[in-house]
Amino acid sequence: MRCKGVKTVYDCVNGIQLFIKFDSLTGVITSRLTTDTATMSTALQSNVINFLRHLVKLVTVVFFMVRLSWRLSVVIFACLPITVIVSTIYGKFYMHISYQVQTSLADANNVAAEVFSTMRTVRSFANEDGEIERYAKQLGTSYKMYKKQAFAYASYNAFNILIDLVMRVATLVYGRYNMEEDELTGGIFLAFVLYQLQLGKSLNRLTEGYRCLHSNSYIERKPKMKQNESLQREHLAGTIEFDNVSFSYPSRPNEHVLNGISFKVESGEIVALVGPNGCGKTSCVNLLECFYKPSGGRVLLDGSPVHLYEHHFLHKQVSLVEQEPILYARSIGENIRYGLTDNECSTDKIREISKLTNCDSFISRLHDGYETLTGEKGLQLSGGQKQRVAIARSLVRNPKVLILDEATSALDAESEQAIQELIYNKNVFRTVVIIAHKLGTVEKADRILVIDKCRVVEEGTHKDLMIRADGVNAGLVNCQFNKKTDENEIDITIF
Structure with missing residues (x-):
């Protein structure tokens, strides 16, 4: 049967x-x-x-x-x-x-x-x-x-x-x-x-x-998302465009997550997507990664719909780091090299990227170094260590588009500073899309797109958006600032 x-x-x-x-x-x-x-x-x-x-x-x-x-x-x-x-x-x-x-x-x-x-x-x-x-x-x-x-x-x-x-x-x-x-x-x-x-x-x-x-x-089982196209570009610039995109998840077809959203990210630009929980930020990432097809509109990469690109080519050029990255029950080196051959990713390259992402500092202290097993789903590593390994796994591919979805939420101050230096390094030409709630992660972005109620409601630099006192972004920043102030007051009272 x-x-x-x-x-x-x-x-x-x-x-x-x-x-x-x-x-x-x-x-x-x-x-x-x-x-x-x-x-x-x-x-x-x-x-x-x-x-x-x-x-x-x-x-x-x-x-x-x-x-x-x-x-x-x-x-x-x-x-x-x-x-x-x-x-x-x-x-x-x-x-x-x-x-x-x-x-x-x-x-x-x-x-x-x-x-x-x-x-x-x-x-x-x-x-x-x-x-x-x-x-x-x-x-x-x-x-x-x-x-x-x-x-x-x-x-x-x-x-x-x-x-x-x-x-x-x-x-x-x-x-x-x-x-x-x-x-x-x-x-x-x-x-x-x-x-x-x-x-x-x-x-x-x-x-x-x-x-x-x-x-x-x-x-x-036949996948609904078939990516059998063969489009590949010798030189991918990394320009992203959402053209009047609407989207609903298959499990909730009557509930719009995105409704006629439009924006463009130029090649080499660093753009942050911010907004309240459930506004559709991660859904934009899912569409760009071609995990789903939009119910309306188009998601374009260098002017071509993303679903027309060849599967392996697309996901070598567009790399995603999620908030809770999955590591496999293999060595740390194999996790960083994941999806690449030994010729495409040498041991020296792994070590170089690990140093840039502040991974080498904790890996070198392990008994087996890069051969240390991470355990099932990376349980042998802390949340911050997993995020650093996941960032290294994406950067070792040298993608043209890097997507960070709350990818630094568990990092300490030193590691986050190292990652931010990598992200905002203008000597490395790549398009970066950042989803984060931390003010320090997004305030240096070239542009901030504020998404609310399934649409882009504000757009501009951090300084421009903070001028609008009644804006959504200003409200989110003030809430975060007030929360930190309350925590500091509590800390002073206790200690």
Whole structure:
């Protein structure tokens, strides 16, 4: 059974249309890729060959049975329509039950995967018993589905045994009648009975193979964002333009995140996007990275829509550093080189970039240096260390467009100063888009674009925007300043 689609799919097998809903949960997909593929592999290895072998055997046996006695053959074949109808109904029902079993197992695996990846949170809230109960509940659902599947299998086996018994009795009764009428000899009748036994075995094997093949499924998920274009430029300037762009996330199609937003970032310009939470700053980044397509308008890079660029070319030229970067369970050096070959990124280049991003200061103190493993999702490093490694990972590619989405939020003052010197270094010609709430990160930008209520409402330098006392940017800066003042007062009171 093949499951197509991303969120929901329709699968037609033997005339039945099955509605299947997929969750985009990591544990569910992991279960599909491990348990289900292993089951499918076993089924193909053990059942397909036997299925074909017994199918050929069945055809051969039927041929000889008809040659021996067409009358007895008609008696036996009279039961076949009933067998075919019952087998078809059973196959559809068993396919549905098997899908429910696999889904329940995937849900249980998702609970386990979620808990293992968030063990600190579970322990900090002392919710071990709650998660055990949740996992047991999911396993209980799987147990019920397994019992239902076993009952269906037992019922079908009982039906096959009954049909086989009916055919044997009918063969013996009608065979005796033909022998009394001298229409059949004892030798031919004995040979027919032996062939009938082989026919029963082949039918049982075929139905068993049919059941096993219907108990398996695989996922064929096609990405909605297909980037199969081949546009590449020998010299990319890095000019970004949003031309009347509107956008809604697929999970919330009626809620506009961006609504007719337009702005342009010139080549080599450093622009900051600021605004309240949820105003659409990160959504602009997602569109520029071609993670989504706009519902209206165009996102242009050097005058061409971003989705027309070749995938690898685009993401080597446009590099993103997020607030919570993901590192892989590999060495620090491999994480910095991620996506590049050894020829494209040498060890010396890694060390050079690491020094510029203030990574080398802590890496050199580690026992294994750049060969130190970061752990799953970089758990062996602090938040600030992960951000520095992530910035180094982007800069080592020498992108024409660098996007920093709250990329310095966890850095100490010294590291942030080093990163700002890199960002605002005019000797390195690149377009930089910064999303940040810290005043010190954005005030040196060439321009600040203030986004509010899905649109660009203010634009200019930090000095220009602060002149507007009632402006959105001035309000955000004043709130941040007042917060710092309150914190300082609290600190003085305590100490």
